[in-house]
Amino acid sequence: MEFDFTWVLLGFPIAFTLGWLASRLDLRQLRIENRQAPKAYFKGLNFLLNEQQDQAIDAFIEAVQNDPDTSELHFALGNLFRRRGEYERAVRVHEHLMSRGDLTQPERDRAQHALALDFLKAGLLDRAEAALRRLEGTPFEEEARLALLSIYERSRDWGNATEIAARLGSSSHGSFSARQAHYLCEQAGASVAAGDTTQALSALQQAIAMAPALARPLIDLAKLQNQLGRTQDALQTLLKLEKTAPQGLLLAAGLLANIAQAGGQEATALELLKASYANVPSIDLIEAIVKLEKDPATARQWYVKHLERQASLVAAGKWIAGEKLQDEQHHALVQRALDQATKPLMRYRCAACGFEATQHFWHCPGCQAWDSYPTRRIEEL
Template sequence: MEFDFTWLLLGLPLAFGLGWLASRLDLRQLREENRRAPKAYFKGLNYLLNEQQDQAIDAFIEAVQNDPDTTELHFALGNLFRRRGEYNRAVRVHEHLLSRGDLSRADRERAQHALALDFLKAGLLDRAEDALRRLEGTPFEAQARMALLAIYERSRDWQQASDITQRMQGAGQGDFSTRQAHYLCEQALALSARGELPAAQTLLLQAASTAPQAARPRIELARLQQRMGQADAVLSTLQTLAQTTPAALGLAAPLLVEAALASGQAEQAGALLRQHYEDMPTLDLLEAVVTLEAATQGSATAARAWYMRHLDKEPSLVAASKWLAGETLSQEQFHPQIQRALEQATKPLTRYRCAACGFEARQHFWQCPGCQSWDSYPARRVEEL
């Protein structure tokens, strides 16, 4: 039986027509799906630009449902949840991304970083630490280390903080020698509080060697030496401080006066204080000079003359109030009221102020209690800024 090619000629156009129809149907379906997903996406973007976060979240959820394989929509949704403080929902979005087997390495690392930020913002520091450690060797490594450093400082884990800064410095992320000196000082203070004075002294000497220009290690070392009854060592340490970091001598001026009087070296200490006062007149150095001269000369009137010398250099309400406290006015009945008013007015002027956030305090801090910045407090009172 011979094959009739007529049927073949008739079947080819029919097959071509069916194939073309099927492709058109698939394209139409794909076009409709793509149209729905971008429409929801752009709707969410519009809500986001108008700061309507609730509506933006609903639109992005719709977009994710229409196209569940799009990772960018998941990231956008997770970031929105985090910004709104809905950390549990943000965690679920990013954990869902990490559970996908088809996720690229770059997106997986990005999702891991986003998950760490979720935990960090939620205050789950242990889970944040674990998530951040998984970012070692990724493009997010530097950011993860900075976040880990913040965690360790917040939890006062100074040893871990020191380890992180050493790795960061080794990787060329900056010079953290001063920060490492602070960590050693913090550990030394903890040892000193437990009565382990020799061990604390060793750490403070190490801190001074780590950051020779830092003021804190030598000031803390001088305080420890004073506690150990080593007045001569205190003077030696503070003389070194005056050479390496002269601007910080005022912070240790009361300690210098006390050690000088205890060791009988008031003349040498007085010369050092007067020299630095002439170079950099500050209220702390002024008060130290007055105290030392009053103790050695036995004449409070002559010592108070330094307040007038300071007023010749700087217009200071604090110095004027201290001078007035030792003087007798012609109308004595008004003296107490005037003095109380001046003392009240000068109290805010004698505080220290953080240069980073403006937090004011009566005492000088090495780390600001407000913004947690290190070395943000100048060694000067508010009136002198």
């Protein structure tokens, strides 16, 4: 039986036609998918701009399903989950990105940074620390160090905080010497609590050398010297404070008065306090002066001098407390009302977040800022 080549000749056009139809169908399907993915993506952006986060998440999930290889969609979706507080879902998205083998190194670094932020926002500080440490040598290195510094400060890990601050200080982020001095003061406080005053003294001396214009190391050193019975050294430390950080003397005025009385240096301390008050009128300085003045009448006149310089309800209340009023029956009631009214005025207020406290903080418990509390009371601001 001879082979009929007629069928071969007829098969070529048929095969060509079928191939052409298949290619057209594939191209059509590809165009449909390409149109669908951007449409869902832009729909998500529109919802996001209108602050409709639930709808935006649904749109981005649809876009990711249509185009699972697009990393930008994953980043957008993960960031949305983090902003909504859905940290577990954000972690899953970014971990999925990290597991992809086709991810470029810049995208991998970006995913690692996003994952670290997820852990940080979720309060998983140990996992956040590990994730941030992996960003050394990447474009996100500086941001990672700042985040690590925040973690170590919150956990009071002053050793690691000092290491990170030193690295940041050597880069373009400016000087971190004042913050490092605060860390040394914190370590000195821990040493005092543990009974190691020698180590505490050494740490405070290092802090003074590192940040000479910072008031805290000198004040803490004077307190420790006073506790150790070295009143003369404590007085000299506070005299140095008046020269290098005069605003800090407002916080140490009461300490200075106590040290002067213990060491018989009332005249020296009184002269220093009066000179400081001439430059910076403060109720704290007035209180210390009143404590050191030997004549009670002269002492009470300082409240009047303060009232002449500025209207102070606190000074008025303290002056009235020592006056002999004709209506003694109601004196106690008036005094109690004044004391109640002046309590809020004697607080300190953080300049960064407005957190108020009866004591002065070097590290704000509200916003975690350093040196954000002025040395003056609320009434004097």
